Amino acid sequence: NAGVTQTPKFQVLKTGQSMTLQCAQDMNHEYMSWYRQDPGMGLRLIHYSVGAGITDQGEVPNGYNVSRSTTEDFPLRLLSAAPSQTSVYFCASRRDSQGNTIYFGEGSWLTVV
Amino acid sequence: GQQVMQIPQYQHVQEGEDFTTYCNSSTTLSNIQWYKQRPGGHPVFLIQLVKSGEVKKQKRLTFQFGEAKKNSSLHITATQTTDVGTYFCAASNSGYALNFGKGTSLLVTP
Numbered sequence: 259n260a261g262v263t264q265t266p267k268f269q270v271l272k273t274g275q276s277m278t279l280q281c282a283q284d285m286n287h288e289y290m291s292w293y294r295q296d297p298g299m300g301l302r303l304i305h306y307s308v309g310a311g312i313t314d315q316g317e318v319p320n321g322y323n324v325s326r327s328t329t330e331d332f333p334l335r336l337l338s339a340a341p342s343q344t345s346v347y348f349c350a351s352r353r354d355s356q357g358n359t360i361y362f363g364e365g366s367w368l369t370v371v
Numbered sequence: 372g373q374q375v376m377q378i379p380q381y382q383h384v385q386e387g388e389d390f391t392t393y394c395n396s397s398t399t400l401s402n403i404q405w406y407k408q409r410p411g412g413h414p415v416f417l418i419q420l421v422k423s424g425e426v427k428k429q430k431r432l433t434f435q436f437g438e439a440k441k442n443s444s445l446h447i448t449a450t451q452t453t454d455v456g457t458y459f460c461a462a463s464n465s466g467y468a469l470n471f472g473k474g475t476s477l478l479v480t481p
Binding site: 293299358 | 377412471
């Protein structure tokens with residue numbers, strides 16, 4: 259049981275490049291989300307999904323796209339990377355609205371130069 | 372979403388001293404969660420509080436939810452070096468979206 263798996267762990271992008279951060283969970287959780295963490299800012303919600311085919315915006319969605327074609331996968335796409343998107347990204351999952359525990363992936367360190 | 376303010380931002384204690392971090396909201400919360408993140412690691416769920424005035428303990432950690440459900444605290448008794456990390460509270464009014472406080476970074480020196 260791997261839990262929440264994120265790839266890649268580290269990535270350097272040039273401004274304007276696009277890329278996808280992958281997230282997969284094997285716990286059959288309905289709820290998945292993406293957060294970014296910046297120094298002194300805590301964790302800020304980018305996008306989330308309450309089930310396959312359903313996504314919604316969080317606090318800081320601009321510059322990011324998501325899709326949820328399967329229960330297991332929730333990729334985060336950076337359309338045109340900007341230096342302001344340099345951050346640590348965490349994917350998280352939760353069983354459903356009644357599930358207390360949120361499980362985080364190990365994080366993806368992204369640098370945009 | 373529900374905004375939560377967390378204080379202090381940093382705390383430096385000697386091993387064996389107690390530590391408390393506070394989480395405050397201007398509005399009533401349906402529940403509050405606490406997480407710990409070790410340096411270089413990912414947040415790990417500690418606990419969820421739901422009821423007004425609720426108190427829960429996990430070994431040396433005591434979690435409280437205020438009577439008005441607008442504030443919460445995490446207290447660590449007799450800190451150890453293994454307690455080092457950042458402690459976050461997170462809250463939602465309803466539904467899924469969680470809003471995290473900015474965290475309290477705890478440094479414990481032996």
